Amino acid sequence: xxxxxxxxxxxxxxxxxxxxxxxxxxxxxxxxxxxQQMDPEYAKLMGQTAVQGKSAMPGPLDVLAKxxxxxxxxxxxxxxxxxxxxxxxxxxxxxxxxxxGLAMLVALPLGFLIGMSPLMARALDPFIQIMKPVSPLAWxxxxxxxxxxxxxxxxxxxxxxxxxxxxxxxxxxxxSVRKEWLNVARTLEVGPFRRAFTVILPAAAPTIxxxxxxxxxxxxxxxxxxxxxxxxxxxxxFVWNEWNNLSITNVITSILVIGLVGMILDQALARVAxxxxxxx
Amino acid sequence: MSAKFISIEGITRRFHAPDGGTTxxxxxxxxxxxxxxxxxxxxxxxxxxxxxxxxxxGLDLPDDGAAxxxxxxxxxxxxxxxxxxQSHALLPWRTVLGNVAYAISSRWPRWxxxxxxxxxxxxxxxxxxxGAEAKKPAQLSGxxxxxxxxxxxxxxxxxxxLMDEPFSALDALTRGTLxxxxxxICLETGQTVFMIxxxxxxxxxxxxxxxxxxxxxxxxxxxxxENPLPKERDRNQIHRHPAFYAIRNHLIDFLVSRSKTFxxxxxxxxxxxxxxxxxxxxxxxxxxxxxxxxxxxx
Numbered sequence: 364x365x366x367x368x369x370x371x372x373x374x375x376x377x378x379x380x381x382x383x384x385x386x387x388x389x390x391x392x393x394x395x396x397x398x399q400q401m402d403p404e405y406a407k408l409m410g411q412t413a414v415q416g417k418s419a420m421p422g423p424l425d426v427l428a429k430x431x432x433x434x435x436x437x438x439x440x441x442x443x444x445x446x447x448x449x450x451x452x453x454x455x456x457x458x459x460x461x462x463x464g465l466a467m468l469v470a471l472p473l474g475f476l477i478g479m480s481p482l483m484a485r486a487l488d489p490f491i492q493i494m495k496p497v498s499p500l501a502w503x504x505x506x507x508x509x510x511x512x513x514x515x516x517x518x519x520x521x522x523x524x525x526x527x528x529x530x531x532x533x534x535x536x537x538x539s540v541r542k543e544w545l546n547v548a549r550t551l552e553v554g555p556f557r558r559a560f561t562v563i564l565p566a567a568a569p570t571i572x573x574x575x576x577x578x579x580x581x582x583x584x585x586x587x588x589x590x591x592x593x594x595x596x597x598x599x600x601f602v603w604n605e606w607n608n609l610s611i612t613n614v615i616t617s618i619l620v621i622g623l624v625g626m627i628l629d630q631a632l633a634r635v636a637x638x639x640x641x642x643x
Numbered sequence: 644m645s646a647k648f649i650s651i652e653g654i655t656r657r658f659h660a661p662d663g664g665t666t667x668x669x670x671x672x673x674x675x676x677x678x679x680x681x682x683x684x685x686x687x688x689x690x691x692x693x694x695x696x697x698x699x700x701g702l703d704l705p706d707d708g709a710a711x712x713x714x715x716x717x718x719x720x721x722x723x724x725x726x727x728x729q730s731h732a733l734l735p736w737r738t739v740l741g742n743v744a745y746a747i748s749s750r751w752p753r754w755x756x757x758x759x760x761x762x763x764x765x766x767x768x769x770x771x772x773x774g775a776e777a778k779k780p781a782q783l784s785g786x787x788x789x790x791x792x793x794x795x796x797x798x799x800x801x802x803x804x805l806m807d808e809p810f811s812a813l814d815a816l817t818r819g820t821l822x823x824x825x826x827x828i829c830l831e832t833g834q835t836v837f838m839i840x841x842x843x844x845x846x847x848x849x850x851x852x853x854x855x856x857x858x859x860x861x862x863x864x865x866x867x868x869e870n871p872l873p874k875e876r877d878r879n880q881i882h883r884h885p886a887f888y889a890i891r892n893h894l895i896d897f898l899v900s901r902s903k904t905f906x907x908x909x910x911x912x913x914x915x916x917x918x919x920x921x922x923x924x925x926x927x928x929x930x931x932x933x934x935x936x937x938x939x940x941x
Contacts, residue, residue: 543728544732546702546732547732549701549720550721550722550726551720551750552720552721552749553749565736566734641736641781642779642781643735643780
């Protein structure tokens with residue numbers, strides 16, 4: 364009862380904030396009436412901003428109308444510079460999932476190795492420490508030069524940026540499995556392979572999934588920047604293209620859509636995290 | 644042979660500090676356990692009790708000497724020796740049934756799923772947890788968790804049961820019931836048990852023999868106390884037995900004073916390989932304060 368009423372009240376506050384923000388936005392960008400008298404021919408050249416005092420920023424209603432038009436037709440394709448936002452998103456999500464999946468394939472086994480072997484942990488530590496803080500976009504020229512394909516290069520950049528949190532968390536999770544659980548496996552003469560899958564993996568899973576959740580967040584941040592850089596397709600390219608078109612409505616729409624997709628990706632991983640967590 | 648089912652022969656364990664120094668936890672320890680015997684080890688913290696148990700379980704190895712079971716030196720963990728951990732050490736992501744079944748399928752990898760489950764259910768019932776099979780350890784009380792630990796250890800039908808202060812984290816009431824049940828199960832099956840405790844009454848109630856360790860470091864076995872109480876014991880009547888206070892006072896005297904002073908006043912005829920065996924007997928009041936309370940038999 365208290366729980367629902369709290370949720371309801373929070374919802375009301377959220378909605379109020381949204382309305383106030385929308386109203387302020389609407390008032391802020393709407394015209395202030397004729398600014399000054401000028402020659403009608405000159406006024407035509409100057410446009411609404413100079414004549415009516417109207418802001419160049421679109422209002423909330425313009426953005427809503429834009430979103431509606433995108434929703435009506437998300438997957439249209441009218442040539443390389445005019446594709447529906449749905450297609451652009453699909454490109455971006457596809458690249459993220461590919462790069463992220465590849466990073467998983469490398470990070471999980473390698474993290475296991477580092478977590479299990481103090482020797483490998485120390486041997487690989489300097490490489491990880493130096494590579495981890497490098498902005499993934501710094502890899503882009505090298506990727507373009509060696510791979511010679513802009514789309515694969517952006518997948519590579521996603522791979523690189525998703526790698527580190529997963530690798531570090533897997534290694535940490537594996538190395539900090541409680542000694543007593545390992546002792547249980549030892550006294551039961553459980554072989555190394557079975558031990559890895561029945562004791563270490565379930566024990567480290569919450570930490571590993573936390574790393575995966577950080578990775579997917581970073582990957583989604585980086586894909587927008589990477590696509591702005593390489594161009595062609597994707598939501599990042601879409602944003603930059605609409606900026607070049609001076610369509611601020613589309614830029615704002617993309618910001619909202621990017622946020623929405625990022626939230627969905629994060630929530631999906633949160634769901635996985637709940638599934639593998641265990642109370643002690 | 645059966646008199647020395649387990650034989651601890653001159654084991655020493657040293658730990659190396661990071662600054663290069665070494666601490667000898669215990670040195671040159673000798674004692675033996677017969678088949679079907681229930682042996683408790685008592686001593687203060689830091690005397691290496693748990694290390695002795697870890698060596699018996701195979702989780703740790705001695706720096707010198709050997710622990711021999713059934714004629715073979717222990718070289719690593721074995722399913723013949725089940726351990727009940729102080730912290731129960733259940734796998735929290737598995738259910739009660741899953742925890743016990745994990746041990747059983749490790750013991751008999753060829754068993755079918757239904758065979759494993761049947762064995763698991765049998766032992767879960769034996770420790771009085773019928774109905775809780777599908778629960779996760781986090782949903783259980785401390786006593787119930789330790790019951791699962793006991794079921795897991797017994798379900799693999801080990802030759803030796805090793806217990807590291809299994810009841811010390813439980814409240815008095817739960818401890819009592821669990822002691823009763825462990826005692827009943829071990830008597831029924833003729834289980835050989837080695838248990839570590841710091842609870843004198845627990846040792847008197849459960850043990851056939853009690854190994855007394857002096858304080859660490861460089862701990863040693865001071866003596867082995869044979870329990871004068873009959874094998875058939877009733878928790879509520881035990882204190883009426885004429886020898887009860889003799890053994891109780893003897894053990895408490897040891898823990899309070901002699902565990903500290905023993906090393907400085909080692910008896911002339913003390914032999915590390917054959918620590919003196921004492922059977923405390925009823926003494927006329929008032930009780931003498933020291934080890935004269937015991938009659939030497941070895």
